[in-house]
Amino acid sequence: MMDQCAAWSKEDQVYPKPAEKIKRTRRSNRASAKKENNEMKKISAIMCILLLGVVAWAEVPPPVVSAPNPNIIVFLADDMGLGDTSAYQDWCGNPDQAQLHTPAMDKLAENGVRFTDAHSPSSRCSPTRYALLTGRYCWRTHLKHWVLFGVHCDPLIERDRVTLPGFLQEEGYMTGILGKWHLGLTYSAANGKPSKGWDDADLTKPILDGPLDHGFDYFHGFSRSHVTAGPDGNKPPMAGNKKNAIVKHNSPEQGVGPGWIHGREVNGATGHGKMLDGSYVLDRVGNVLDEKGREFLDSANTAKKPFFLYLASHSNHAPYTPTDRIGKYQVKGASKNVDGSLTSSERLDFVYENDVLIARLMDYLESTDDPRRPGKKLVENTLFIFTSDNGAEQNLKQYTGPLRSNKGSVYEGGHRIPFLASWPLGGIRGGRDCSRLLSLTDLFATVAEISGKPLPPLKGAFFGAEDSVSQLAAMRGESCPPRIPVFPNDHMEAIKKKSDKRAWVAVRSNAAPMPGEWKLFLDETFAWEGALNPKELYNLSNDRMEEKNVLDHPEFKAVVDFLLKQAELAKGDKESTRQLEE
Numbered sequence: 001m002m003d004q005c006a007a008w009s010k011e012d013q014v015y016p017k018p019a020e021k022i023k024r025t026r027r028s029n030r031a032s033a034k035k036e037n038n039e040m041k042k043i044s045a046i047m048c049i050l051l052l053g054v055v056a057w058a059e060v061p062p063p064v065v066s067a068p069n070p071n072i073i074v075f076l077a078d079d080m081g082l083g084d085t086s087a088y089q090d091w092c093g094n095p096d097q098a099q100l101h102t103p104a105m106d107k108l109a110e111n112g113v114r115f116t117d118a119h120s121p122s123s124r125c126s127p128t129r130y131a132l133l134t135g136r137y138c139w140r141t142h143l144k145h146w147v148l149f150g151v152h153c154d155p156l157i158e159r160d161r162v163t164l165p166g167f168l169q170e171e172g173y174m175t176g177i178l179g180k181w182h183l184g185l186t187y188s189a190a191n192g193k194p195s196k197g198w199d200d201a202d203l204t205k206p207i208l209d210g211p212l213d214h215g216f217d218y219f220h221g222f223s224r225s226h227v228t229a230g231p232d233g234n235k236p237p238m239a240g241n242k243k244n245a246i247v248k249h250n251s252p253e254q255g256v257g258p259g260w261i262h263g264r265e266v267n268g269a270t271g272h273g274k275m276l277d278g279s280y281v282l283d284r285v286g287n288v289l290d291e292k293g294r295e296f297l298d299s300a301n302t303a304k305k306p307f308f309l310y311l312a313s314h315s316n317h318a319p320y321t322p323t324d325r326i327g328k329y330q331v332k333g334a335s336k337n338v339d340g341s342l343t344s345s346e347r348l349d350f351v352y353e354n355d356v357l358i359a360r361l362m363d364y365l366e367s368t369d370d371p372r373r374p375g376k377k378l379v380e381n382t383l384f385i386f387t388s389d390n391g392a393e394q395n396l397k398q399y400t401g402p403l404r405s406n407k408g409s410v411y412e413g414g415h416r417i418p419f420l421a422s423w424p425l426g427g428i429r430g431g432r433d434c435s436r437l438l439s440l441t442d443l444f445a446t447v448a449e450i451s452g453k454p455l456p457p458l459k460g461a462f463f464g465a466e467d468s469v470s471q472l473a474a475m476r477g478e479s480c481p482p483r484i485p486v487f488p489n490d491h492m493e494a495i496k497k498k499s500d501k502r503a504w505v506a507v508r509s510n511a512a513p514m515p516g517e518w519k520l521f522l523d524e525t526f527a528w529e530g531a532l533n534p535k536e537l538y539n540l541s542n543d544r545m546e547e548k549n550v551l552d553h554p555e556f557k558a559v560v561d562f563l564l565k566q567a568e569l570a571k572g573d574k575e576s577t578r579q580l581e582e
C-alpha cells in the first residue's frame with residue numbers, strides 16, 4: 001500500500017500555485033530532503049523490482065537512538081489558521097508582502113515533519129480540547145456542537161476516563177498544563193461542597209474538579225478564552241466590545257472570571273464576593289505563560305523526570321491583546337511579513353506572540369542540559385508539537401489558506417490546521433512533509449506507541465482513546481497505511497446560531513475505493529441519533545474549496561457507500577473508530 005508520507009509527487013500536484021514566486025530559501029532543508037527523498041525513491045523502486053512481492057517501500061529514516069520517555073511539548077494555538085504561519089506559505093500561496101513571518105515555526109518545520117492534511121476534531125475550542133486530551137471525538141459526549149458556555153459549567157471529561165496526561169503520569173512523567181482549559185470546572189461552595197453554580201461558588205475555596213483531576217500535576221491557567229476568563233483589572237473595558245463594556249470590573253457581583261488559577265487555587269480571589277484583585281491582565285497573559293512554563297520545566301528537570309507540557313495558548317483568540325515584549329522578543333508592533341515589512345496589524349502581532357512563545361521554549365530546550373542524558377541538551381530528546389485548535393476565526397484566505405469557510409465550520413477552513421512535529425533523537429527527519437490524514441485525537445496513540453505501552457481498553461475500567469490512531473510511523477517517514485477516516489464536526493457554516501440542527505459531522509477519507517480525497521457531510525442526526533443522512537460529497541483532490549457537490553453523481557456511488565459504511569461503524573456515543581485501524 002502506498003505510503004502517503006512519501007507521496008511527494010502527489011502533493012506537488014495538489015498544492016495551489018502561489019500568486020507570485022515564493023522565496024524558498026528558508027526551506028533549504030525541505031528542498032534537500034525532497035531531493036534526497038526522490039533519490040531514495042529511485043533506489044527503492046529498483047529494490048522493489050529485485051525483491052518480487054514487495055509492494056510498499058519506506059523512506060529510510062535516520063537511526064533511532066535509544067531514547068526512552070522523550071519529553072513532550074504540545075503547543076496549541078487558539079484560532080490560528082494555516083495561512084497564519086510562514087511554515088505553510090508555499091501550501092497557502094500567500095505572497096511575501098501578505099504572509100506573516102513566523103521564524104520559530106519555520107525552524108520547527110525545517111527540523112521536523114510538516115503534516116499537510118491535519119485536522120482538529122472539531123472546529124471550535126472545547127470539543128477539540130476534549131478530543132486532544134482524551135483521544136475521543138467530542139460528538140460522542142453530550143456536547144454535540146459549539147462549546148461550553150458560562151463561568152460555571154460542568155466538567156466535560158469523565159472522572160473515570162484515562163486521559164493523555166494521566167497515561168503519561170503512569171509512565172513517570174511530570175505533567176503540566178498552561179493556559180486555557182475550557183473543559184469545565186467545579187467550584188466549591190462556602191461549606192466546601194460542590195457549588196450548584198457560579199452564584200454560590202466561593203472563590204477562596206479550592207476548585208473541586210479541574211485539570212488536576214484529569215491527569216495533570218501542574219496547572220497555571222484560566223477557565224476559558226482569555227477575555228471571558230478574567231477582567232483586565234488595570235484597564236477600563238475595551239472600547240467597542242459591547243459584551244465586555246457592561247461588565248463591572250472587579251466588583252463583588254462579577255460574572256466574568258475567575259482570572260488566574262494555580263492548581264486548585266483562584267489566585268486573585270479577595271474573599272469579597274466574586275471580586276478579584278486585578279492580577280489578571282489581558283495583555284500580560286503571554287508573559288505569565290512564558291514565566292510559568294519555565295518554572296514548570298525547571299521543576300521537572302530538578303526532579304530528573306520526563307515532562308509533558310500542554311501549552312494551550314490564549315493567542316490568537318479575539319480580542320487581540322498582544323503583550324509588549326517577552327524576554328528579548330518585542331511583540332506588539334513587531335510582527336513582520338516575509339518581505340520584511342511590518343504587518344501593522346494587531347491581530348498578526350497577537351499571532352506572532354505564539355511564535356515568540358515557541359521561540360522562548362526552543363531557546364530553553366537548546367540551552368538547558370538534559371538531566372537524564374549528561375552532556376546533552378534537552379532539545380534532542382523532546383518531541384515538540386505545534387498545532388491549532390481550529391481554523392482561523394476570520395474568513396480571509398490570507399489566514400485560513402485556500403479553504404472554504406473558517407472556525408466553526410465543517411468545511412475545511414474550520415478544521416484543517418497546521419501541525420508540526422520535531423524530535424531529533426526520535427527518528428523524525430527534518431524538512432519532511434507528510435500528507436497522511438491526522439486528527440488531534442491521534443496524539444494519545446502516538447505517545448502510547450512511543451512509550452511502548454498499550455492504549456487503555458475501549459470498555460471496562462480505565463477506558464479511553466476510542467478514536468486515536470498512532471502517527472509515529474508517519475512522523476518518521478516509515479511506511480504506513482492510509483489512516484481510517486477522520487470525523488470533524490460542528491456547524492455546516494461558521495454561523496453563530498446554536499440550533500442543534502447545525503451539529504453536522506463530516507467523514508473525511510483518503511482511502512476510498514476511488515482515488516481522491518473524499519469528504520461526505522452528514523446532518524445533525526448522526527451526532528444525535530446515529531442516523532446516516534448524507535448531504536454533500538466533495539473530492540478535495542480536484543475541488544479543495546468544496547464547491548462541487550457530487551453526492552448525486554452515480555459514478556461516485558462506491559465512494560458514498562464506503563464512507564457511509566465507515567460512519568456506520570463509527571457512530572454512537574459508546575463506540576470507537578480505533579478498532580477500524582486494527
Ligand SMILES: [Ca+2]
Nearest residue numbers: 078079125389
Ligand atoms: Ca479556538
